[in-house]
Amino acid sequence: MLTGAGGLIKELPARVAPFASALTLCVSAGWSGALLAPNLIGVFAGVETAWLAAVGLVALSAVRDNAGLNGAFRMLAAGGAASALMLLGAGLWWRAAGGGTLAMMSLAQIDAPGLAIAGVSLVLAALALKAAIAPLHLWLPAAIGRTRALAPLVLGVVGVLGALMALTRVAAAALPAPDLGAAVAAGLGVLGVASVVIGSVQAIGSTNLIRLTAYAGVAQGGCALLSVALGSPAGFAAGLVQIAALGAAALALLGGAAASGGSSLSALDGLARRAPLASVAITAGALSLMGAPLTLGFLGRWRMIEASVGADWWWAAAAAIAASLAGVFYGGRLIERVYFRRAAEAQEINRDPWRFALTPALAASIVAIGVGLAPAPLLNAATVAASMLSRGAP
Amino acid sequence: MSAELALAGVIAAPLLQALLVIVLSRPPGLRDVTHFAGAAVTALCAVLLLNATAQGEVARIAVARPLPNVELAFALEPLGALAAMVIGGLGLLHALHTAGMVRAAKEKAPARLMAFIALTTAASMAAAFSANLFTFFVAYQALILASFPLVAHRGDEEARKSARTYLAVLLAASIGLLLPAMVWTYAIAGPHEFRAGGVLGGRVDAMTANALLTLYVLGLAMTAIPPLHRWLPASSNAPFPAIVTIQALAVLPIGGVGILKVAAFEFGAALNEAVIAGRALLVVVGVGMCGAALIALSKRDVRERLAYSVMGQSLAVVMGALLASPIGFFAAALQVVAVACAASTLLMAAGTTPGGDWPRNAPDYAGLGRVMPWTFAGFALASASMIGMPPFSGAWAKLWLLTAAASVDLVWAAGLPASPRC
Numbered sequence: 001m002l003t004g005a006g007g008l009i010k011e012l013p014a015r016v017a018p019f020a021s022a023l024t025l026c027v028s029a030g031w032s033g034a035l036l037a038p039n040l041i042g043v044f045a046g047v048e049t050a051w052l053a054a055v056g057l058v059a060l061s062a063v064r065d066n067a068g069l070n071g072a073f074r075m076l077a078a079g080g081a082a083s084a085l086m087l088l089g090a091g092l093w094w095r096a097a098g099g100g101t102l103a104m105m106s107l108a109q110i111d112a113p114g115l116a117i118a119g120v121s122l123v124l125a126a127l128a129l130k131a132a133i134a135p136l137h138l139w140l141p142a143a144i145g146r147t148r149a150l151a152p153l154v155l156g157v158v159g160v161l162g163a164l165m166a167l168t169r170v171a172a173a174a175l176p177a178p179d180l181g182a183a184v185a186a187g188l189g190v191l192g193v194a195s196v197v198i199g200s201v202q203a204i205g206s207t208n209l210i211r212l213t214a215y216a217g218v219a220q221g222g223c224a225l226l227s228v229a230l231g232s233p234a235g236f237a238a239g240l241v242q243i244a245a246l247g248a249a250a251l252a253l254l255g256g257a258a259a260s261g262g263s264s265l266s267a268l269d270g271l272a273r274r275a276p277l278a279s280v281a282i283t284a285g286a287l288s289l290m291g292a293p294l295t296l297g298f299l300g301r302w303r304m305i306e307a308s309v310g311a312d313w314w315w316a317a318a319a320a321i322a323a324s325l326a327g328v329f330y331g332g333r334l335i336e337r338v339y340f341r342r343a344a345e346a347q348e349i350n351r352d353p354w355r356f357a358l359t360p361a362l363a364a365s366i367v368a369i370g371v372g373l374a375p376a377p378l379l380n381a382a383t384v385a386a387s388m389l390s391r392g393a394p
Numbered sequence: 395m396s397a398e399l400a401l402a403g404v405i406a407a408p409l410l411q412a413l414l415v416i417v418l419s420r421p422p423g424l425r426d427v428t429h430f431a432g433a434a435v436t437a438l439c440a441v442l443l444l445n446a447t448a449q450g451e452v453a454r455i456a457v458a459r460p461l462p463n464v465e466l467a468f469a470l471e472p473l474g475a476l477a478a479m480v481i482g483g484l485g486l487l488h489a490l491h492t493a494g495m496v497r498a499a500k501e502k503a504p505a506r507l508m509a510f511i512a513l514t515t516a517a518s519m520a521a522a523f524s525a526n527l528f529t530f531f532v533a534y535q536a537l538i539l540a541s542f543p544l545v546a547h548r549g550d551e552e553a554r555k556s557a558r559t560y561l562a563v564l565l566a567a568s569i570g571l572l573l574p575a576m577v578w579t580y581a582i583a584g585p586h587e588f589r590a591g592g593v594l595g596g597r598v599d600a601m602t603a604n605a606l607l608t609l610y611v612l613g614l615a616m617t618a619i620p621p622l623h624r625w626l627p628a629s630s631n632a633p634f635p636a637i638v639t640i641q642a643l644a645v646l647p648i649g650g651v652g653i654l655k656v657a658a659f660e661f662g663a664a665l666n667e668a669v670i671a672g673r674a675l676l677v678v679v680g681v682g683m684c685g686a687a688l689i690a691l692s693k694r695d696v697r698e699r700l701a702y703s704v705m706g707q708s709l710a711v712v713m714g715a716l717l718a719s720p721i722g723f724f725a726a727a728l729q730v731v732a733v734a735c736a737a738s739t740l741l742m743a744a745g746t747t748p749g750g751d752w753p754r755n756a757p758d759y760a761g762l763g764r765v766m767p768w769t770f771a772g773f774a775l776a777s778a779s780m781i782g783m784p785p786f787s788g789a790w791a792k793l794w795l796l797t798a799a800a801s802v803d804l805v806w807a808a809g810l811p812a813s814p815r816c
Contacts, residue, residue: 291569292539293532294460302461302577309581317577321570328565332558340546340554375460 016060023060024154026053031162035169039102040090040123043166047086051079051130054159058143071142078139082126089122102173113179120174121187124167131163133191133225134198134218141211153258156210156250160217164243168228168236175231188229189316195222196319200326210263212330213253216289219323220246220297226316227304234307236386237379242300244378245288248371249297252285253334268334269341279338284370286331291324299375395439397446397453401468404439404478405519407432412512419505426493429508433482433489436515440475440482443523447475454525463585466532469525471588473658473727477522477651480734481643485515488643491742492635498746501633507547511639513540518644522651526587527576530655534572534616534648538564541645544636545629552631559628564615567622572613575606579660588655592662603667610656611675616649617712618705619675620682626705630697634745637697641704642737650711650730657715658723665718676716680810683709694755696744700737707733707780707788710795713810717798725794732779732787739776743769 030050037043059072096115129136144155171188174180199218206212220242227239256278257263272279288297301320308316371378395403411432419425446453453470460466492511496504517540520533538561546557580586582602583593598606615622629640640646657665665672683706690702707729714726744759746769763770779786799808 290565293535294458294466299460305574305577306581309577317574321574324569324573325566328562328569332561332565336546336554336557339543340549340557342549379462 020057020060023053023057026050027057027154027158027162031158031166034162034166037102040093040170043102043123043170044083044086044090047127047130047163047166048083050159050162051083054155055079057154071139071144075139075143078129082129082136085122086126089119089124089126092116092119092122095119102170116177117180117183120170120180120184123170124174124184124187127163127167127170128191128225130159131167131221132160132214132218133221134195137195137199137218140214140218144210144214153251153254156213156217156254157247160221160250161243161247164221164224164246165240167225168239168243171228172236175228181231185229185231188225189313192222192224192226192229193315193319195219195225196323197222200323200330203330204326206330207265208263209253209257209265209268209334212265212334213250213257213285216253216327216330217246217250219326220249220289223301223304223320223323226313226319227307230307230311230313230316232307232311233383233386234303234310237382238300238303238307240382240385241296241303241378244382245296245300249285249288252281252288256282256285265333265337268337271338282338283335286327286334290327290331294370296371296375296378297327299371299379303379395442397443397451397470398455400439400442400446401453401455401470401523404436404443404482404523405468405516407435407439408512408516408519411436412509412516415505415508415512422497422504425505425508429493429512430486430489432512433486433515436519437482437486440478440519443470444475444479446470447472456525461528464528464580465526466529467525467587468520468523468529469587470523473651473654474522474524476727477647477730478519480731481515481518481522481647484643484734484738488635488638488738488742491638491746495633495635495745499633501635502549503547507544507633507635510540510543510547511635514544514639514644516540518648521648524588524655526585527579527656527660530588530652531568531572531576534568534614534652535565537616537645537648538568541640544640545632547633547636548631556628556631560625563622563625563628567613567615570613571609575609575613578602578606578609588659590659590662592658592660592664594661595663598664598667600667600670603661603664604669604671607661607665607668607671608675610660611653611671611712611716614649614652614656616645617653618646618649618682618708619712620678620685623682623686623705627698627701630695630701634741637701637745638738638741641701642734642741646704646708646737647730647734650708650715650726650733653712653715654723654726654730657718661718672716672718676713676804676807679709679713679716680807682706683713683810694757696754696756696759699756700740700744703740703780704733704737707737710792710810713807714795714798717802717804717807719798719802721794721801722798725791725798728787728794729791732791736776736779736786736788739772740780743773743776 027050030046030048030053032046033049034043034046037046055072055076058075059069092115096112096119125136132140171184174184196219199215199220199222203212203215203219206215224239224242224246227235227242229235268282271282284295288295291298291301301324304320305317308314308320411429414428414432415425418428447470451470454467456465456467458466492508495501496507501507514537517533517537521530521537524530524533542557542561545560546553579594582597586593594603594606611619612622615625618626626641630637632640661668686702686706686709690699690706693699693702711726711729711733714722714729716722746766775786779788782789782792796808799805
């Protein structure tokens with residue numbers, strides 16, 4: 001991602017490029033901090049750092065009209081509301097359980113269960129908004145729709161993934177708590193299903209590759225949320241694998257879109273002739289979203305369905321199948337355009353040598369998707385992470 | 395050559411063939427020789443494997459372990475060897491036919507066409523020799539993705555529309571129905587390999603068995619079972635070499651092989667628990683066979699007529715599998731061979747006309763037997779086999795189907811093999 005971002009920063013005007021670089025690093029640092037913070041206040045600080053940096057990045061990446069700046073403003077407003085809710089939620093939790101670290105959340109002495117549930121729910125809802133989980137994702141299309149390629153890449157890969165991981169972390173801490181678990185699981189389940197359905201429908205109807213990727217990410221995020229809602233080590237591992245798959249697919253699609261020089265679906269027509277490497281990346285991303293076997297996306301779906309069937313959550317397994325079916329439609333459309341259509345107009349091939357900066361990003365995404373053939377290291381890592389997250393789960 | 399090497403070769407050879415055809419696409423002669431040579435190597439490996447099976451040899455190769463305790467593996471077994479022999483042997487003839495057809499019809503992007511035919515062959519071989527359900531599913535998906543460009547080959551709006559139908563129906567069925575069935579089976583039986591006698595026997599109650607059977611039969615839409623048969627007439631818009639691959643040499647036969655593998659190696663005795671679903675699906679198959687025959691009779695376009703005719707024959711394979719008896723399985727396997735031989739001959743003959751400007755409608759074929767006597771003699775023989783006229787292979791397959799139906803006291807089903815006689 002950083003290599004790709006480095007290439008895309010060159011698209012920005014020279015006077016803002018250093019600020020964009022710094023903000024990109026701030027986004028990464030903020031989400032990393034949120035994942036490492038020991039308590040809710042630390043998580044809040046990391047999340048806000050990342051979010052505000054992302055808003056700045058979107059504003060800097062906007063092309064010369066008001067639409068992009070409007071997107072940044074909507075992102076700021078939505079994020080502000082979410083931050084307020086998150087802070088309120090953290091405060092309610094503190095009041096109900098006396099604070100403590102995330103690791104001790106399941107063991108905390110809860111004096112007021114209602115307050116605790118409300119507090120944790122507000123925190124999770126705020127994180128869900130920042131992870132672009134439907135129906136809280138309305139800021140996303142405006143934020144990425146009219147910007148240069150850098151913002152969608154950073155938001156889509158780092159931002160959404162970071163938020164999903166933070167949400168997973170907080171949910172994993174809350175689910176084992178006897179007073180919280182059932183309510184949190186129910187809430188995450190409802191959000192997950194809604195996200196799968198809404199994201200899939202919007203992705204199918206999208207005519208812009210970046211928006212399609214964003215909405216596909218919404219649907220995949222919903223699947224990850226459903227896995228986490230299971231509350232078991234298998235569910236957490238499945239969620240982590242799906243988040244990895246989402247990142248790889250998003251990187252492939254967004255990197256391919258950036259290399260192709262256009263974001264509308266019609267710009268993909270005949271791309272296989274003009275930019276073979278970008279076409280391969282887009283194909284790999286589309287196949288992963290479909291859940292085609294031997295891709296990371298398939299691995300995530302399989303683990304999720306396994307975990308859902310094991311917990312008798314048949315409806316969650318059905319949601320995973322529905323997400324895959326939707327992926328067939330919108331992913332298949334991409335592959336058809338790339339390989340089986342001719343460009344309507346002569347498209348100028350961008351021979352800018354700095355385009356090669358995107359190649360490592362594309363190669364990394366292809367490798368990540370090809371991990372489906374030898375996923376043992378990833379699965380082992382996910383299992384270890386899940387067991388750490390679920391310490392104390394039944 | 396050892397059986398393991400032949401097993402690897404029968405899948406790797408067409409993959410290499412696909413790559414080489416693209417790389418060596420000029421001059422056209424080199425492309426055609428490469429295509430034929432690849433098909434020849436594949437056929438040779440298939441012969442060796444059939445011989446190895448007859449000798450009782452065992453071979454297994456594991457390629458990867460994509461899931462815990464689940465391998466991507468291929469194993470030598472009689473049904474797979476039979477299917478491979480049919481696909482490989484007829485594929486050799488088809489390679490010659492393709493080389494001639496692309497020149498005569500001045501087909502666009504002939505190297506691409508040949509490459510995807512080779513990829514489709516590779517996926518078919520992988521499915522035929524799959525050692526477990528997961529490998530079969532992977533190969534099945536690969537077959538869909540490899541054959542879809544054949545339907546879209548011409549690149550015009552009609553081809554794209556047909557390709558969308560093809561991909562949508564097959565992928566939706568495999569992901570929406572076959573995948574849940576597979577996961578459910580793994581949840582019940584744990585990681586396992588295909589095993590004669592099945593793995594679900596004694597592990598499932600009637601309701602589960604019925605639900606699973608329904609999911610599997612409908613999920614394997616490559617058998618062209620209604621209502622998931624729309625992909626088959628859609629594929630008729632492809633170039634003739636592609637139609638031969640899809641309808642005779644790869645997709646339809648693998649659908650039949652798949653249903654047999656599921657019935658014999660997954661269900662086994664559990665088919666006796668799924669009586670309700672079995673009978674209901676037999677009715678669907680019967681309606682499909684009769685309907686396909688009637689629709690075929692109504693079509694003037696030869697491609698569509700042949701597509702529906704082949705559909706009816708393919709459904710007879712499903713019928714044999716659903717009869718849930720050893721005779722039924724044997725009859726179904728025989729039917730796979732008979733249909734592949736007859737369909738490939740019919741399609742290759744129908745597409746071969748003077749000057750490459752082939753007639754579209756059946757009445758336009760009048761008198762062509764005098765101009766191309768050998769070609770249409772083959773057409774006549776294949777037609778006779780397709781309708782089950784002795785002494786051709788189709789007759790014996792149908793006879794065994796009748797016997798199988800009678801052996802399980804389904805007299806009404808015994809009349810079904812007689813229906814697609816158009």
